Amino acid sequence: MTSYSPLTTAECAAVFLMLLEDQEAAGLLGQLQPDELQLVGTTMCALGEIAPGKVADAIAGFVAEAEIEGLPLDDRQQRVSALISQAVGPVKGESLMQRIAPDAMPRSIEIARWLSPAILFSLIEEEQPQVIAILLLMLEAETAAQILASLGEEVRPRVVERIARMGQISSDTVSMLDQLLAERIANRFGTAALTLGGAREAANLINLAAPDVGQQVLPAIEKRDADLARAIEAEMFTFEMLLELDAKDMARLLRDVDNQHLVTALKGLDEEGQEPFFAAMSSRAADGVRDEIELLPKLRRSDVTDAQKTIIDLARKLADDGEISIGASDGEFV
Template sequence: MSTPLPLGGTDKAAIMVMLLAEEDASKILSQLTPDELRQLAGTMCGIGEVQPQSIIDAISGFSRSTQDSGIGDHGRVASVRRLLSSAVGEVKTENLMRQIAPEAEEEGQPALGLLRWLDPQIIGEILADEHPQAIAVLLLQLDTEVAAAALAALPEHLHTPVLHRVARLGPVSRQAITILEQTLNAKIEKLHGTIPLSMGGIKQAAEIINRSHRSVEKRVIPSIGKVDKKLAKELENEMFKFEHLFALDVKMTGVLLREIENDTLILALKGIEPEQREQFFGAMSSRAADGLRDDIEGRGRVKKTEVEQAQKDVVAIAKRLMADGEIIMGDGDEDYV
C-alpha cells in the first residue's frame, strides 16, 4: 500500500464528516456557509480511497476498528448528495453538485445539466422575451451571484416583475419547471417528482438585489412599492440589517458612531457577540472603548425587543448617512451590502 499524502485541514474535515452517521453529518453541514459547503463537499467527492492511516491522522484516538476499515469511494457522490440534500434542500444540493461533480451521472439522479454550460449573459439573452415567472424560477436555481448577473443581462423593464415574483413565488408546480425545459431546450427528468417546491422569498430577492448594481435597487424598490408597499418595506428591511454594518471600515464606523446616542449603542452592541463588538471599539479611543465595555457589562440582562429596536435605530442612522454620502459601504458609492 502506498504511503498516504499529508492531509490538509479540509481533507481531515471531509473524513470526519464521512465517518459520521448521515443524520449527524447533515446537522453539521446545515451550519456551513455555501462556500464552506462547496469546498467540503468537493473534497468529499474527490478525495478518493481513504486509507486507514489517513483516518488515524485526521482523528486522533479513533477506535481501532475504524482505523482498519477505511472509507471506500464506491457510491461516494450519491452519499454526498444525500447528506447535502438533508442539510440544505434539493435545489441548493443540485446546484452544488453541478459544480463539484459535473461529470457524475448516476442512474435516477436529477440534473440541470443546462445550467453548467450557460453564461449569465446568454441566460439573459435567451430569457429576454420570456414570462417573468419562468425567469424567476430559473434565477432561484442559480447561485446568487450568477442570478444577479443574469438579471443584469435582462432588459430593465423585466427587473421589477421578475424580482417581485422571486420574492412571492412560493410553491412551484412541474408546469413551471416545464417552461424552463422548453425555453432552454434541456430535459429535466424527475428533478423534484410531483411535489411542488417552496422557492423564493424575501431573503432570496434581497440577496439578488444586494449583489446587483446599485441602480437596480434604486429603480426596482420604488417600482415594487407602487404595486406592493408591504413587500417593498420587507425587502428594504432584509437588504440592510445590523450585521451588514460589519462591512464598514474603521473610518466609516467612526462616522457612524458619532451619530448614535450612547444608550442606543449599548443596547445594540449588547445583542451581538463580544468579538463582533471589537469593530466598534476599534473606531474609538482606548478610554472610550473601555468605558463602553464596562457600560455593556454593567447593563445586565435586557429585553430582546429593546436590543432589536436599538439595532433598527442604528441601521436607520446608517441608511441616512449613506443617503447623504457621509458613509460608504464596500469599495465605492455604487456598492451596497
Template sequence: MTGADEIEQPADAQAPAPLLNRIDRAAVFLMLLGDEEAANLLARLGPNELERLGSAMVALGEVDQPGIAEALQDFVSEADREVLPAKDRSVQVRSLLERSLGSTKAESMMQRIEPEARPRSIEMARWLAPNVLLKLVEDEHPQVIAALLLMLDPEPAAEVLSALPEDKQANVVTRVAKIGPISSQAIAMIDSLLSQRIGASFGSSALVLGGPREAANLINLAEGELARTVLPTIAQLDPALAEAIEEEMFTFEMLLELDPQAMGRLLRDVENEALVDALKGLKDEQRAPFFAAMSSRAADGIRDEIELRGRLARSEVQVAQRKIVEVARSLADQGEIVIGSDDGEFV
C-alpha cells in the first residue's frame, strides 16, 4: 500500500516497524503543542489536509509514551532535512517584527538586535529632554517633525508638539495622522539630520537620565526586600524624593496581578466613576481581573457604563487609575492586601 497516511515500511530488515503512520504522528505532535500554537499551524492547512488531520486527532485514542516519542522523533528528523538560509535574514526578521509591532517599533527593535547595526541618533533622541530635542528640529519641515514624533515615546513626543509654534502644530498633527508607514530611507534621512544637529549642539545638559520612575523600576525589579532597606535611608536624606520614588513603585499594572479576593476588597473602596474611567483605557483582557472579582450583574453594569462613556483624554484615564492606586496603597499599608511580588516587597 502507498500514501502518506499508510504505515511506512522499515528502512532495513532490523529496523522496527513504525507504531504510527505519518498523519497520526502529525496529529500527536499537534496535540502536544499549546492550543494557540496548534491553532496557528492548523490555520495554514488546506481543507483536505485539515480534514485528514482532524479525523486522525479524533480517532487516535490514548497514545502511549513510545508513540509520543516516535512523533517527536519524526518531527526532529524532518527538521534535520531542512535548511534555514542565512541570506536576507535581517529582512525576514524585520518583516515579522513590522507585522507584529508596526514599522516604527520594529525599526527601534532592529537597531537593538541586528548584529551589525550601527548606533542611531534616533535612539539617542529618545533620551533627550523634550526642550533640547525641540531646538534640534523646530525649524525642520512638518513631515520630518511628524516622523520623528512617531519614533518617540508618547509623553516626550507630546511635550515637543506642545512647544512647537501654534501655526505649525496643526500641520504636524495632520501629517502624524496621515503619514502611513515610514520608509527606511526616511528613517536614514532623519538619523543623518539628528547626527549633524546633535554633533553640533549636544552638551552635558541634553541627556536626562534617571528620575523617581527609573529608581522605582530598579527597586521593583531587584530581588529581596530592597525597598525596605533603601527607602528609609533615602527618606532620612531627602523625604520628598523618597515619597516620589514610593509613588512610582506602586503602578496600576500591579493591580492586574491581584487575586480575586484582594481585588474584591479593593473594589469595595473604589468609586464607581473612577473605576469606569480607569477601565476605559484598558484592553478587554486587562479588564478581566476586575470583572472576575465582581458579580456577573455588577460586571455587566460596568461594561455598559464603559460603552456609554464618551471619549476620554489619556490624562483623565491616568488620573482615575492613580486614584485607584492610592486606594490600593492605603489598603496595602493597613495589611489588607498585598501589592507586587509575594516576597514581601510590598506588604
C-alpha cells in the first residue's frame, strides 16, 4: 500500500481547486488575499501529478476542517443571494430569494414591482440618478426600460452610466431605498399601498388553467361563500368567450343586442375577432355593421369596454335563462 505524507493546508486547497470547473475555481481564487493567492498558485504548480490518494486526502482534510470550524451564519442570506444573482442574474436572483427567504427582500421594493411604470416614475423622478439606477436594477427589465425612457434627457445618461458602473450594493443602501419607497407609496396610496387579488384576478387564473380547474374550484368555494363564487363566476364571462358561441347561440344573442353597443364593442376587435358576430348575421346586416364601424372615429378604450360589458351582461342573463350556453361544453357555470 502506497503511503503519502500529510498534505498542507495550501496543498489541500490546491487539489480541491483543481477538482472544480475553471469558472468555479476562478471565483474562489478571486476571494483570496494577494499573499494567499500567490501561495495557492505556487502550490498548484508545484504539486505535479496528483495521485488518487492525494485527492482523497485533500477532501478528507476539508471534511475534518469542517467538523472543527463549521460554517458561520453571519450574512448567510446575503451570501446566498449574491451567489444566486451571479448564477442567474440580479432580477431572477432576487425573485428566487423572495421565494427562498421571503423576509430577505424589503417589502416596499417588492410592492414596487406591482406598480405600473408610470406610477413608479412619478415616485422617483426627482431622485438622484444613483437612487434611480438602484431601483431600475431591482425591477423587471421591461418595466425598468419604460421608466428609463420617461426620464429627462439630462438624467437618462447619468442613470445608465451608474447602472454600468454599479458593483455590490450594500444592505444599508437597499434599506434606504426601501424606506424611501415606503414613504412615497404611503403618501400616494395610503398605508394600504396595494390591494392585491380579488374576484377578477381569481377568475383570470381559472380562465388560464385547465378546464377542470374551474369545474372543481367554483363549487367548492360556493359551499363556503356563495356570494364570492358568484363574483368570481361573473368575472369569468369575458367578451372573448362570446367568440366561441355557436352560430345559433350567437344569433340569439344578437337579437337582443343594441346596434350601437354592438358597433362600439366590435370596434375594439380585429377582423378575426369580429367574424363570429358577422357569421351569425345576414350578409346585408353584416355589411351595414362593417360600414358603421368604419365610420366610427377613434374611441376611448373605456367606451369599448363598457359596450362589451353590456353585451356580456346580456349574454349572462340569456345563459342563466338557459337560452344560450357559454363556457364549458358540459353546461357548468352557465
